[in-house]
Amino acid sequence: MDFDLSEEQSLFKDVIGRLLAGHYAFAQRDTYARSETGWSREVWSRLAEMGLLALSFDAAHGGSGGGPVETMIAMEEFGRALALEPYLATVVLGAGLLRHCASAEQKSSLLPRVASGGLILAFAHTERQSRYDLHDVACRARRDGGAWILDGEKMVVLHGDSADVLLVTARTAGGRRDRGGIGLFAVDAGADGVTRRGYATQDGRRAAHVALANVRVDAVAALGDPEGALPVVERVVDEAMAALAAEAVGVMLALHAQTVDHLRTRRQFGAAIGSFQALQHRAADMYVAVEQARSMAMLATMMVAESDHLLRHRHIAAAKIQIGRSGRFVGQQAIQLHGGIGMTAECKAGHAFKRLTTIDTLFGDADHHLCRLAASGGLEPD
């Protein structure tokens, strides 16, 4: 039973923290957000140099042998800085899918390019009707000789606008909501028939609406079993939720610290407003919410390696619920305690609040996971 980071891990955390501190002054972040990609190529190269883009890869693919704890550390630091880079889309989701189901050839051709920073991936999965159900896939893939033809539309593809390769789920067999019959395809973002409409998301990041019309891909584009991709998708989404939990903890820690700082310095009625008990108690409740979230992010991190997939999912879903609840409370109260300044775009607090709101929504909000968990027998079924 040990919740501490090893010496190496602490060092790793410091290095990432310093890198981001050097590149993520608030004005700089705004510049990145307004750029065409919506994030910084320079920061991305630095992350590649540090080996962060190949964190969980095998050594053969340029990996540094990191595991879920290293991912947690990195995500928490990204959260503190409100970093905009497509780490979740490319490394956690994209490379995660490749690691778990691609063939040796597919891995060798794609993973080293991810590791060097030269390849951006995006996971094109959510559809108009699917909401948060991972098995609800209407987009179709049909065989045409040795090739596949893809048709359909994908919504809110995170960093889909700057991606070089889209990892697209498509139905190869069965009905729209069947668990079987879902395939996963690596589609070149510039392929004929792919139309991308990029846009900014509420949290200042980027995403795309992707339409696939008669998109023809080679047989080698199919990753793993073309009718059996769902378990891999579920696993990688669990990993992404654990990573988001860690990011949310970083966002909350920084936001809470900023809020407490404001309470110490802002004066009204001749005193620092932090001397008023109503506000002290709010700040204390926020602290409790952050620490409870941190505890669950740690649990989620540990559960990433759990081989019993039901146990893994139950606990990671529980973490997502806690993160959603804590994030909403901490975000809303941070704005309230900042007062008018918290409402302004020039104050970092609002940006953190918007990121927390987004994190809650990604892959299912607290209510979604609570309903599903309850329906499946709860967190501790008999």
Add this chain to the structure above:
Amino acid sequence: MDLRFTSDELAFRAEVRGFIAAALPEPLRTKAALGRPFSKDDVVAWTRILNAKGWAVPHWPVERGGTGWDPVRQYIFLDALQQSGAPQMLSFGVNMVGPVIIAFGNEAQKRRFLPRIANLDDWWCQGFSEPGAGSDLASLRTAARRDGGHYVVNGQKTWTTFAQHADWMFCLVRTDPAAKKQKGISFLLVDMRTPGITVRPIQTIDGGFEINEVFLDDVRVPVENLVGAENEGWDYAKFLLGNERTGIARVGQTKEWLRRIRRIAAQERDGEGTMLDNRRFRERLTAIEVELKALEMTLLRVVAGERKSERGKPDPVSSILKLKGSELQQATTELLLEVAGPHALPWQPQQEDGWNEPPIGPDWAATVAPSYFNHRKVSIYGGSNEIQRNIIAKAILGL
């Protein structure tokens, strides 16, 4: 970072669970299953069973009867005990006055009192709160005036839990009326049979009699019953209040309550199905489970941290344990009240005391509403939740 128990720890947990399952007497097991409160005799009997095994005061130093377990094993033991539904150890002795005597008492006091605490030969109660000194404990006015070899104590204590059972009371008294608030307070051990002590029961909203007023009228306490130095009692009281760290969250107990609620909900009809099929109910149950899991992980973080920190130095994070732990105990008793529905309504105080008449309604229902009402106390005692927020704001956030 590795959040798993080692195989040694898992084996230890199995050993503890096995012992409790074999040693817990049948009548106590039945009471636990029905949610009935334990009597003084129950608590004494169970404490002596544990003491015979050498497990009554595991957290004390080995030379005073402790087991030498590290914080993780202490946690595993406490969690298993709480989950078993067995009576809780009498905290006033083993967690409160015991550690104070160990840390600040003299050798004669240690020899005289500690073995009797471990075996529950002496039942202790806590003389801290007064009518005018609740959250603002340091404003207490019960006075002790030195008269030769004695202190003469006058004043009134209140909310004194189980004073009706008590042989001894540890008591905060003012020994220097001229000194400022926190100065001039001393920590006295008072024999409850001393002339001048009157115990008056206070009935609580659940109908129970746990708490009392204790009047002290020219009570003569031998000077040898002073713990530590005169006028230094406030420091000992702070030590005592900060000392009950990981047990206060009662995570194991709440886990056991939730299992009990599941069992009952699976039997109680609701429409065409049972309460467990009721979607709203299941979601509330699951929401509590999630919060409890988060608290359990927070608790384990504190436990794991204790291995590295100095003993006896309270971690302010333990304020979270008290805050969330009490909220979840309350949420759980509230949920059971709702599962019981109309069966919670008959008031049957006699069912708590081994009455022979058959219960009205299901046998588990008589204690449900009283337990709900009674557990409003957990966010008030031991430093109210508002005081815990003050501690977090000041000690952790620096506000």
